[in-house]
Amino acid sequence: MTLLSAAGSHVGKVRSNNQDSGYAGEHLFVVADGMGGHAGGDVASALAIQSIAHIDRAFENASDAAQALRSALLEANQELAETVFEHPELAGMGTTVSGLVRVGDRLALAHIGDSRVYRWRDGELTQVTKDHTFVQRLVDSGRITAEEAAVHPRRSVLMRVLGDVDLTPEIDIEVLDARPGDRWVLCSDGLSGYVTEQRVGELLDEHPDAAAAVEALIDESLDHGAPDNVTVVIVGIDDSGSSSIGAPVMVGSAAKPLSYTAAVSKRSVRLPSLLLHPLTATSVPADEHFEPESEEFLRELIAEDERRKVRRRITWSVGILLVAGLLVAALAAGYQWTQSRYFVGVSNGQVAIFQGVQQGIGPFPLSSVYFESDIDVDDLSPFSRQRVESTINADDLPEALSIIERLTAEVER
Template sequence: MTTLSAAASHVGKVRANNQDSGYAGEHLFVVADGMGGHAGGDVASALAIQSIAHIDRPFDTASDAAAALRDALLEANQELAETVFEHPELAGMGTTVSGFVRVGDRLALAHIGDSRVYRWRDGTLTQMTKDHTFVQRLVDSGRITAEEAAVHPRRSVLMRVLGDVELSPEIDVEVLETRPGDRWVLCSDGLSGFVEEDRIGELLDENPDAGAAVEALIDESLDHGAPDNVTVIVVGVDDTPSSSAGLPQTVGSASRPLSYVSPTQRRSARLPALLLHPLTPVTDPEDEYFEPESEELLAELLAENKRRKVRRRITWSVGLVLIASLIVGALVAGYQWTQSRYFVGVSNGQVAVFQGVQQGFGPFPLSSVYFESDIDIDDLSPFSRERVESTINARDLPEALSIIDRLQDELD
């Protein structure tokens, strides 16, 4: 009898420990790829899986499942942040998460990071998630091609993860259609970073049994050197409501008891080196880093080549008038930009939404109170109070107000 779903995780040929985790249940299937050093990556991916696994249950609609899955990922993010608060030696840990809940002929999918979900249908493999990486942004903006992205020196820089970076990270959530005969592959970049998609499709075609397919995909990654951990889940779809063929299966670091490393055991933290999952073997495979999403950083990197061209074309004949105009225009545009930003902080002892940015221009502040809530800063938990006092950035006003709502929910 053909097995519909299976999961497995392998440490790879270079790393000393497995920082991946995976869960294949009755309705829920999810992969997490952790980062943050020898212990942090293990803890991050395992905590994420444990925080999400409770929604492995039937849902009335795929929309309900999608909302529950998104909330579970946000709860996992909060759990990771609070763990770092209690264990400062784990600062900087994070994890990617890609998974879905099956509801009949629909899948509620949620995704953050660069782990992937593929669909195999009628002999064609299709990537259903978009990597949250710097090079993917370059591809989307037309700066480079997909082929150039595969060899780009910053191809492993993540822009979004779950962790202690953002209180409310942006998570991709969507509902997809599925049908009998489809096969779905969830994997960490230990597979997608080393095995071509055409080859993944060939191995799925050659191995109708999910267990055999998982084993073949991991073996293929190992044959390519596999310097990274590799985790694979294969899910087949038939006419039954779920895709499970047995008891829930947990793999990777989530399958073992959590282990925290004391501060004296951890190496001193170093500044992010813009490396997360190296695509070639490195001297110390335990060093992993990520760069949180920053619109300013991204804009700077994307505009790098353009500024070089502009500087080459500028001549002294432009004149002082044009230079003065550019300066004035930049100041005006800069001020307008600051007023499009929002953050959550403290005003008169209350949690408030500020319009602008925290920095000032000399003696002139660049922010003002937009909305002062009824939440007393002293009523918050020590963790939340510290985050608010340090200010929490928001991409826009709705997100800032949603942060206020989440803090209010904490008090209710």
């Protein structure tokens, strides 16, 4: 039987613990990516998933489901705050959450953070959620491109999360239409940050079975070095009112007993990973962290980004000037070399010595008349006249003068 929905999670090739969690049930599907590094990211995502799972039930309409999902996220936020109160060593932990509840041909969505929800429809993959990150703010304002955001030094700054960092977080909720044949992908940035959307769409097309598609997507992230945890939940849509996979499944940290003991933040990298993925597998991505969405902080980050752009412009300008200087120097040296050359040719019907070379650069000649003799070209023998009209090269000025003397002697004879 081809499964409509499935969930999977992998720790990746660099991190020592999985801070992601996922859930796939009868009606509810959720992905959470823990924040706070080794001191609580796994706890945050697991608590959030376990707190939200109780709304995996049938709803009369999608609007009710969306409100229930939002309320569940706020309850999870409160539980995280209470956990930090009991375990102060977890202060600052938090988690992103992206969840869907299916109600017939409608989907209720709730989202906070930078985990993502994609819709694959008619062979086209579309990002449904918007990242609550600082770099997304810069993209929205036109300050940087999406490509620049992917490598921006502040890409790990989250503006909204669940946790003890914000008592009343703003949560995006939406009701979406679902069609038979749709496939919805919920994932942590361990997938979206390292596998292109085009490749995600290709793998969904290649694997109709949800479990096989989840495995293929995770493997693709591993093939790119998987420096971060990666969690994927796929929700398939058919004519039935449910996308159930049978018994509810929890993956990642939510599938394990909670531990409040800090783990080592990274593990050693094996030689095969070092050789195959030198740029990604050898370093742990920066831990995501929350910053309050205050105007003062945004202004500070934007000002810092402007300074970074100015530094980048200065670097490029200096580089361009250096290249231009080298080019000018090369052209000057080349021109000086041409002016050390001489040849004998015709000027105004007379035999003349030219300084430079016969070739030019476009309309600009690289030679000029150095000396015009009294020898009329028509007075030369046919052979000598042909040679002069075709120009006679000389290694230096004395050799050119010597050629003029020989031609003079020929005319006088």
